Amino acid sequence: MRGSVAARYRNSLRPRVLSRRHRRRFLQRRLSAGVDLRVAASRLSSLSLWPCLVPCQSGRQLSEGDLGNGAALQHRGTEPGNRNRASGCPGAYRRVAAGFAPVKTTEVRLGSRSYPVFVGEGILARLSGLLTRLGFSSAPVVVSNPRVFKLHGDSLRRSLEAAYGPAPVVFIGDGERFKNIASLQKVYQGLIRAGADRRSWVLALGGGVVGDLAGFAAATFVRGIPYVNVPTTLLAQVDSAIGGKVGINLKQGKNLIGAFHQPSAVLSDIGTLRTLPSRELASGLYEVLKCGVIRSEKLILYIERNLQAILSASPSALEHIVLEASRIKAAVVSSDEMEAKQRMILNYGHTVGHALEAATGYRRFKHGEAVAWGMMAAVGFGRELGLLEEKSAQRLLRLIHRVTKLPTLRGISPGRVWNALGRDKKFAGGRIRMVLLPRLGAAEIRNDIDPANLKRFLKNFIESSSNI
Secondary structure, X not given: OOOOOEOOOOOOOOOOOOOHHHHHHHHHHHHHOOOOHHHHHHHHHOOOOOOXXXXXXXXXXXOHHHHOOOOEOOOOOOOOXXXXXXXXXXXXXXXXXXXXXXXXXXXXXXXXXXXXXEEEOOOHHHHHHHHHHOOOOOOOEEEEOHHHHHHHHHHHHHHHHHHHOOOOEEXXXXXXXHOOHHHHXXXXXXXXXXXXXXXXXXXXXXXXXXXXXXXXXXHHHHXXXXXXXEEOOHHHHHHHOOOOEEEEEEOOEEEEEEEEOOOOEEEEEHHHHHHOOHXXXXXXXXXXXXXXXXXXXXXXXXXXXXXXXXXXXXXHHHHHHHHHHXXXXXXHHHHOOOOOOHHHHHXXXXXXXXXXXXXXXXXXXXXXXXXXXXXXXXXXXXXXXOOOOHHHHHHHHHHHHHHOOOOOOOOOOHHHHHHHHHOOOOEEOOEEEEEEEXXXXXXXXXEEEOHHHHHHHHHHHHHXXXXX
């Protein structure tokens, strides 16, 4: 499989007209490669102005033709088992058709391992066209769950089979409690049955659980094979599918076994979000809100003004928030892939949120709902430390409650939450690392949190919030 995605954008590329000499050379090269001369000539004649390469900028729109057969440039690259990506421009596609719904793109910039994030309507139905342009020439091993596959499996199969033939599918359970060692072993067995080796690749179709688990299987099977994320939930599209943090849970805590393994591409079809239950959509919106809270007050304002449209699954509203949140996540990951410091701001609301999930056996809360409670706890604790003015704090709390009615904290033991928090990766050296807000749209990482002070606050927070 040749032609994996490229490393960085070229800033000086401009559409140009092919001269007669270049057209002749093009036809000669096609003929020497065994391509029917009439086919090559017809392609040229249909493109009087041939924009060979277009400027590659974050948020650039691709036409539907970019996803069709023969519509995009091929990239030079390495074999799929090689983790290095090719150099060039991941968005170097030609505009060859007018009047089609556009697909927008941003990029996670990690040098030779950079990759694109595509956002748009109808990507799933044309998936194989885009994947072949990204350099994938054989069928993947698909990892999904039965509920998601019932909704989107036929569309995926038709697209993949048109280019690659049948693709084997491995099913795992639906829900956070299935992100475990047993499900991981099931994926390994599926890869072995499919005859997978270092030239194989994985396609994750589903939400955050599927993406995290499939990505971790890809990271560890035969010491690492490529994978592509096709997230079908709002939460996955704006958060877990981007950034390469993959892993599984233990009974003692969330994501305690994991790795950093970047995908080759992320393809977010907005159309899949219209099939989400309202609770799932609201859960994902809390992760979008988190992105605004830590980086973009403009995104917070958009959610405030368009909340009903978002919750009603308006395509334009969903595309806007997915693209903006993806840009924020991509920029943060690009600056700090291994979470040495800056990337930690993405954990806002997750210190308490993860502990709530673990303390309730991953059954009471959707992930975004736990993060919402975690954000409210972080607001309250930050106020005690003199951070975030009251007006901004109340604005954020009101918006969190406007999104949906959250599952109650009633009956949750503060002691169990504290014990779960103590096993979290953010607890080190007797101190807890916590992300707090000095103001909306900005975040800071605090490594000086006194455990006794936080334990007291957490107990009061859970008890006082139990009737909400």
